[in-house]
Amino acid sequence: MSHLLPNLAILGLQWGDEGKGKLVDLVAGKFRNVVRFQGGNNAGHTVVVDGQSFALHQVPSGALHAGCFLVVGSGVVLNLEVFKQELDHLKERGIDVSSRLLMSEKAHIILPHHIALDRWREGGTSVKIGTTGRGIGPAYEMKAARMGLRLGDLKLPDCLADRIRQGYEEVCIRLGSTCDLPPLDVIVKDLLRIAEPILPFIGNTQEHLFDAWKKGESILYEGAQATLLDIDHGTYPFVTSSNCTLGGLFAGTGLPPKALDKIVGVGKAYTTRVGEGPFPSELKDATGQRIREVGREFGTTTGRPRRCGWFDAAIMAHACRTNGVDGLGLMKLDVLDGLPEVGLVTGYADGEGGVTRTLPSCAADWDQLKPVVKYFKGWTDSTRGVTELSRLPLEARAYLDALTEASETPIAYLSTGPERHEGFAWPGSFLESVLA
Numbered sequence: 225m226s227h228l229l230p231n232l233a234i235l236g237l238q239w240g241d242e243g244k245g246k247l248v249d250l251v252a253g254k255f256r257n258v259v260r261f262q263g264g265n266n267a268g269h270t271v272v273v274d275g276q277s278f279a280l281h282q283v284p285s286g287a288l289h290a291g292c293f294l295v296v297g298s299g300v301v302l303n304l305e306v307f308k309q310e311l312d313h314l315k316e317r318g319i320d321v322s323s324r325l326l327m328s329e330k331a332h333i334i335l336p337h338h339i340a341l342d343r344w345r346e347g348g349t350s351v352k353i354g355t356t357g358r359g360i361g362p363a364y365e366m367k368a369a370r371m372g373l374r375l376g377d378l379k380l381p382d383c384l385a386d387r388i389r390q391g392y393e394e395v396c397i398r399l400g401s402t403c404d405l406p407p408l409d410v411i412v413k414d415l416l417r418i419a420e421p422i423l424p425f426i427g428n429t430q431e432h433l434f435d436a437w438k439k440g441e442s443i444l445y446e447g448a449q450a451t452l453l454d455i456d457h458g459t460y461p462f463v464t465s466s467n468c469t470l471g472g473l474f475a476g477t478g479l480p481p482k483a484l485d486k487i488v489g490v491g492k493a494y495t496t497r498v499g500e501g502p503f504p505s506e507l508k509d510a511t512g513q514r515i516r517e518v519g520r521e522f523g524t525t526t527g528r529p530r531r532c533g534w535f536d537a538a539i540m541a542h543a544c545r546t547n548g549v550d551g552l553g554l555m556k557l558d559v560l561d562g563l564p565e566v567g568l569v570t571g572y573a574d575g576e577g578g579v580t581r582t583l584p585s586c587a588a589d590w591d592q593l594k595p596v597v598k599y600f601k602g603w604t605d606s607t608r609g610v611t612e613l614s615r616l617p618l619e620a621r622a623y624l625d626a627l628t629e630a631s632e633t634p635i636a637y638l639s640t641g642p643e644r645h646e647g648f649a650w651p652g653s654f655l656e657s658v659l660a
């Protein structure tokens with residue numbers, strides 16, 4: 225490693241919306257390359273700068289730093305119209321990324337029939353996942369079925385209709401009389417029009433990143449969604465359709481594991497989830513409601529209210545192991561200010577008087593879990609904006625000590641509010657030098 229910064233991955237540990245965007249934005253200014261490697265516009269990263277809020281869905285969060293080169297890797301699925309809107313929106317606010325953006329020719333395109341199929345399924349009688357309705361699942365599905373369209377295909381406009389036809393026709397048959405998709409030639413024409421301004425940014429991101437790595441340029445890998453939404457290691461079938469865990473980083477960039485030095489896992493000081501599916505530590509009471517209101521827990525992408533619950537250390541330990549996390553980015557501690565007591569799920573009752581921390585593989589078993597909650601005395605002093613460990617209330621310290629021990633991972637960064645300056649690198653952690 226010829227550069228001083230570690231090549232860093234920032235990954236979600238819970239069910240998404242942990243605040244990865246803030247952490248990425250905080251460190252991104254130090255990195256030469258910022259890479260998205262999976263997911264699509266189901267992601268929503270909110271970054272607050274000087275009171276201005278930026279909601280990024282597909283553009284890497286490094287966009288707000290003029291020195292960052294932005295890379296969209298091959299594991300991403302893209303809605304080009306939304307991508308273009310995002311670029312325009314940034315431009316309107318004085319941020320032009322056109323000289324520092326490269327998108328993988330191998331990344332797949334989300335097409336109108338993917339979105340139609342996603343929404344049709346969600347309205348149907350089969351298992352309702354509560355997707356974002358952005359066509360993510362069908363886009364990955366068509367990729368695996370070898371009926372997908374990649375950014376690189378746009379260079380051959382005459383072949384597009386043939387590439388898309390089978391997937392399009394299969395969706396039309398499935399949707400039957402409810403299908404209101406435009407004819408295929410219209411979809412292709414629209415696609416070419418929408419893609420036109422994007423074409424200059426399409427290229428070989430694998431080569432770019434490999435060269436960058438070999439030259440010793442720093443690389444920041446920005447995860448989307450999170451471990452419990454991972455298609456293999458999450459709460460299947462209530463998951464997204466990509467690998468949001470560490471393995472997805474290598475598949476979605478084409479880089480080897482040696483091109484990564486440190487991993488920050490991001491989680492909130494409590495837990496949230498949007499959409500359907502198991503959530504053992506969920507609070508369906510006034511406390512859950514309070515966390516939702518104080519934490520403004522409404523989706524960046526869909527505006528849906530998020531389900532809220534206590535921090536679940538069994539889930540966090542699983543996520544830290546799965547991703548090899550070196551340090552936690554612990555977000556939104558301030559949201560718990562003023563609660564009379566704060567709960568921490570340490571594991572689940574094993575039915576024989578003991579506690580298990582092994583997570584089930586089957587959805588039905590998740591529903592049977594009985595969380596074991598340890599309660600901590602709350603704190604009355606505000607932690608909002610605290611930037612020094614010594615200024616945290618003692619009760620908050622006791623809670624954090626228990627949380628890190630139960631998660632089997634130390635804290636590397638603590639966030640105490642949405643703004644860039646609200647929070648601090650944990651003394652002695654590897655993020656201290658990155659953030660210095």
Ligand code: IMP
Pocket residue numbers: 239240241266267268353354355356357358359360361448449453462463464465498499500
């Ligand atoms: P999809 O990714 O739109 O297919 O949605 C599948 C599941 O993942 C749903 O429960 C969504 O709510 C959830 N999901 C997808 N992206 C995000 C995200 O960025 N944050 C939180 N949940 C997400």
